[in-house]
Amino acid sequence: MLQSFEPARIPDADEALRKDVREFLAAHLxxxxxxxxxxxxxxxxxxxxxxxxxxxxxGLTLPTRYGGAGRSQFxxxxxxxxxxxxxxxxxxxxxxxxxxxxxxxxxxTETQRAEIxxxxxxxxxxxxxxxxxxxxxxxxxxxxxRAERAAGGWLLSGSKIWxxxxxxxxYMIALVRTSGGVEDRNRGLSQLLIPMNIPGVxxxxxxDLAGDEHFSEVHFDDVLLNDDALIGEEGSGWDQVIAxxxxxxxxxxxxxxxxVLVDSWIGHLRTRGDPTPAEAALTGRLLAELATLRxxxxxxxxxxxxxxxxxxxxxxxxxLGTSFEQSIPGLIADQLASETPGSVPPELLATxxxxxSMSPSFSLRGGTREILxxxxxxxxxxx
Numbered sequence: 001m002l003q004s005f006e007p008a009r010i011p012d013a014d015e016a017l018r019k020d021v022r023e024f025l026a027a028h029l030x031x032x033x034x035x036x037x038x039x040x041x042x043x044x045x046x047x048x049x050x051x052x053x054x055x056x057x058x059g060l061t062l063p064t065r066y067g068g069a070g071r072s073q074f075x076x077x078x079x080x081x082x083x084x085x086x087x088x089x090x091x092x093x094x095x096x097x098x099x100x101x102x103x104x105x106x107x108x109t110e111t112q113r114a115e116i117x118x119x120x121x122x123x124x125x126x127x128x129x130x131x132x133x134x135x136x137x138x139x140x141x142x143x144x145x146r147a148e149r150a151a152g153g154w155l156l157s158g159s160k161i162w163x164x165x166x167x168x169x170x171y172m173i174a175l176v177r178t179s180g181g182v183e184d185r186n187r188g189l190s191q192l193l194i195p196m197n198i199p200g201v202x203x204x205x206x207x208d209l210a211g212d213e214h215f216s217e218v219h220f221d222d223v224l225l226n227d228d229a230l231i232g233e234e235g236s237g238w239d240q241v242i243a244x245x246x247x248x249x250x251x252x253x254x255x256x257x258x259x260v261l262v263d264s265w266i267g268h269l270r271t272r273g274d275p276t277p278a279e280a281a282l283t284g285r286l287l288a289e290l291a292t293l294r295x296x297x298x299x300x301x302x303x304x305x306x307x308x309x310x311x312x313x314x315x316x317x318x319x320l321g322t323s324f325e326q327s328i329p330g331l332i333a334d335q336l337a338s339e340t341p342g343s344v345p346p347e348l349l350a351t352x353x354x355x356x357s358m359s360p361s362f363s364l365r366g367g368t369r370e371i372l373x374x375x376x377x378x379x380x381x382x383x
Contacts, residue, residue: 005313007295008302014074021082024055029086035350037087038260041253042214042358044165045089046123053123058093062101066113067121073305077252077298084256085263091165091214096120096127098251100173103191107232107240112193116171130160130174130194130218131241142185145176145220147192154178154192154230156200156223166216167203169196175241178234186238191231198223209357251301254321255293257362258328261355262286264348265332272343279335286328293321312379315372322363329356 028048029037036043052058060076062068069075083090101120104112119125136142145158160166160174172194180188196203200223205213232240266283269275275283296317303310329352336344336352363369377383 005296005299006302008074008298008305010074010078010298011072014072014078017075017078018082020055021057021079022086024051025082025086025088029088032087033350034087034260034264034347035354038258038351038354039212040084040087040090040260041094041257042091042164042212043087043089044091044168044214046092046126048089049092049126050123052093053121058097058123059101059117059121062097062105062117062121066101066105067118068101073301077301081252081256081294084253085259087260092126092168093120093123095129095164095169096125096171098253099129100127100171103173103240103243104193104231106243107191107236108193109228111228112231116193125171126165126169128163128166128169128172128196128216128218130163130166130172130176132160132162134159134161134217142182143175143177143189144182145174147176147178147190147225150224153227154225156192156194156220156225158220160218161215162206163203163216163218164214166196166218167205167213169203171195172218173231175237178237188235189237189241190234191237191240192225192229193231194220194223194225194229198225200224210354252294252297254318255290255297255324257325258355258359259290261328261332261351264351265335268345268348282331282335286331289324293317293324296320312376315375315379319369319372319376322369325362326359329359 028051049058056069057079059066059068060071060079061073062070064070082088097120101117104117108116116125120127130145133143133145136144145156145160147154147156149155156174156176158176160172163172166172174192174194175189176192177188178190194201200221202219202221203216204218206215206217207213208215269279269283296313300310300313300317303313333352333356336348374383
């Protein structure tokens with residue numbers, strides 16, 4: 001069955017949030033160069049996160065009883081769209097607010113919810129996700145990190161890799177094996193809540209091609225965890241992590257990673273004079289694709305607001321959006337190559353260099369293109 005993306009419209013009350021967010025961003029991002037703003041997804045700024053929290057914009061859709069604002073998915077769409085389009089540094093709260101808090105509200109104990117979710121909404125608890133492992137690629141079912149029952153809790157050993165800001169996080173939610181062996185695949189996996197400052201946990205940053213240290217490798221050396229570290233039911237970790245990835249794929253995050261570069265390029269064209277026919281054609285193409293993807297993303301938001309589970313639709317938007325984002329640096333580089341040497345602003349070149357170096361990772365985060373297309377194929381009844 002073909003998937004349907006019904007048109008959705010942002011309600012006026014949620015659209016009204018846009019003005020306040022833009023004013024906030026204008027005040028907080030003034031003077032930040034484009035090549036820094038292009039790091040939005042990976043920009044870690046705890047002070048900026050706490051400033052957002054003071055406005056009630058961390059945990060915008062989370063229940064008020066746990067410190068959230070209790071607003072709609074459309075309000076979150078407006079907020080995230082503005083943050084990413086402006087290139088705001090969102091990495092400090094990104095995982096906690098988008099994935100960890102909803103996961104704890106759905107599967108966690110009341111103690112976990114009451115203690116941790118309000119701290120997330122205050123911008124005081126930063127999270128990382130422990131999924132990928134060395135030598136496992138994207139095969140989450142091959143997890144080898146293991147937690148055994150011990151007196152009063154769990155004894156954990158193993159490693160995680162490509163963990164976003166694991167070296168700066170307060171907590172990790174990790175997928176580990178609690179029974180069986182690797183041959184059992186997704187059976188016997190559980191999720192554990194791990195404080196990152198306890199004995200036996202070591203996080204080492206990994207430097208990327210841009211010279212930044214966004215990722216880390218995390219080692220667990222006989223880490224003793226309390227009984228209440230378990231999230232949900234033992235052995236249900238696979239189903240829970242699939243739900244967690246659905247949280248990650250469902251928003252407008254997958255279409256704006258290269259927006260700061262596009263804005264910088266268009267700004268350069270405006271200062272230089274009339275665009276060439278090729279530049280005008282590319283501008284129209286990029287804006288048309290963005291408008292289409294935005295409407296598809298809005299449709300997914302409408303499904304979430306209706307309490308549906310748009311796993312396939314979100315995967316389609318993520319796959320198409322990633323391809324769009326990844327195409328932008330090459331297309332703009334081709335246009336800039338025809339300009340007179342020395343005429344392109346250094347800030348634009350630095351922004352292009354960063355986005356070009358990081359764009360290959362766009363199709364890895366949140367599930368590889370191959371994984372997503374497998375989900376889409378199953379949803380369409382093709383496999």
